[in-house]
Amino acid sequence: MQVNRRSFLMGTAGAAAGLAFGAGSAIPALAEDASLRAMWWGSNDRAKRTLDVAKLYQSKTPGVTIVGESLAGDGYWTKLATQMAGRAIADVFQLEPGTISDYSKRGACLPLDEFVPSTLKVDDFGADMLKLTTVDGKLYGVGLGLNSFAMFYDSVEFEKAGIPLPTPDLTWDEYAKLAVELGKSSGKSGPYGARYTYVFDAWLRQRGKSLYAKESPTLGFTVDDAKEWFDYWEKLRKAGGTVAADVQTLDQNNIDTNCLTLGKSAISMAYSNQMVGYQLVIKNKLGIAMLPREKKGGPSGHYYRPGLIWSVGATTKQGEAAAKFISFFVNDVEAGKILGVERGVPMSPAVREAILPQLNPTEQETVKYINLLKDQVGEYPRPAPMGSTEFDQRVLRPTCDELAFERVSVADAAQQLVETGKATIKG
CATH class of the missing domain: 3.40.190.10 (Periplasmic binding protein-like II)
Incomplete structure (x- = not known):
């Protein structure tokens, strides 16, 4: 199933049937207790992997609807700027090391500290990994994988x-x-x-x-x-x-x-x-x-860096639900097997160990590369300024x-x- 730079709706019924509905669809979700909007940029492959993980999450979390949108690079930032101006930022949206400081200081991101560790389980990542997405002493995102x-x-x-x-x-x-x-x-x-x-x-x-x-x-x-x-x-x-x-x-x-x-x-x-x-x-x-x-x-x-980051929109009314989805995204072994290393080598040691046997040669090369850098990397720089x-x-x-x-x-x-x-x- 391919999703390319267009909106899709994944309701409980849609997940069960393996369906994805395009932008403008008016298909009602069943037992809708929480509706989350997710937005990211990337390739067709990334969109499909993200869609499959969202459907998996919904199958395990009845009553949740996730509305997602995959955009091209510059179009993504234009859309995010529009959302910020209208105070309607997606509940879960993608950032990177070069932009998390900028957008968190502009008020786009919700601090996630209150959700750790009760909802957002990132203890296994290690303190240094959380520093990669911490700005001015507050956690504004969760790294989705290591890269360089x-x-x-x-x-x-x-x-x-x-x-x-x-x-x-x-x-x-x-x-x-x-x-x-x-x-x-x-x-x-x-x-x-x-x-x-x-x-x-x-x-x-x-x-x-x-x-x-x-x-x-x-x-x-x-x-x-x-x-x-x-x-x-x-x-x-x-x-x-x-x-x-x-x-x-x-x-x-x-x-x-x-x-x-x-x-x-x-x-x-x-x-x-x-x-x-x-x-x-x-x-x-x-x-x-x-x-x-x-x-x-x-x-x-x-230096090692979080390949990409999930942040929670500052204007969300579903902060805990968004944090719960992100926690699933980075910790669930089944989700990890779907995601592979397309967004980077998983932060979770358990997920990393679980996916290694199934990686194809290209994916294995990216893991070997990260390991190669072990003695070559320097200190992670301070977050990029506004x-x-x-x-x-x-x-x-x-x-x-x-x-x-x-x-x-x-x-x-x-x-x-x-x-x-x-x-x-x-x-």
Whole structure:
């Protein structure tokens, strides 16, 4: 059963019959004691898994109706902004590490501390795991799995080009050479990685800095840092090591619009849990590797992070019911087997152990990758400040696009990124 960027209604009767009703359906739910709205973004595969878990939950929780909606990346944030303005936020909605601080400080999220541990059972996760979704001392979400940054590559294209597969100690200089070779061999090089805040963050962390300052809500890098970053990618683009400017602008930071998915490149930079979704739409076998680093033996810039997060809308009238659904989502073994590792390696040790035997080769690769990082990860950064989402979508990406179209120089782009970025970050 596929659900793709559209609303669906899952009532008690619908769950029993295995049905899903599209947006606008007026099918009444039976014995409706609690009605929850859930909203997320992601691939068709994520929508199906989420739908199946919701139906499972309803089969075990009579009287609950869940109305869900799956949206494309930018459309999701537009919808969430509309809901916030109208004080009608979904009861359960999806965030990520780069947005949970921003939205919780804007009043979109309900603090969940009162539901722990009576309703929301997260004790087994460990204190450090809860820190990943804690902002200003309050728990504003529950991580749905661990992941980290990653580099996916088309192993067939590497083999055709006779290029050795990326290793954990691959440097940025070595990456540039192999990306150019790939471009010459197949016409499929790599992404214009400057557009990804998390890749820039890793690059900065390798140099003892970070995207956002550790002590105060502002940028953690200088104009010179930005200039060096942009200069690297512009030289690589002009050498044929990245996709063309008109291709990179199509990328909305999701699987469907990524240059690897579109068949324009042989490499993608994304989050490790997304490998499952990428492999579903790409014919050739994918490999996974760490991001390049500044120098061999140097810091990787990686850290563990919650792949995605369930938060509860601040305007909900069903806070406890929403917390109960989230608790089921992250703790139920049957639910875990449905979800696999598409949203990251499960936080619950019991669920993680239960699903390992059933994972397909791609899913197993993501678990191996998380284990590989054990001795490579650094400290988890402080939550991203308010304005971080706008910085990503309205500052960094447009600046990179102007640069790639040669409408602005590297020096001017760096100055623009810092000046506009500082004005965007609000603390």
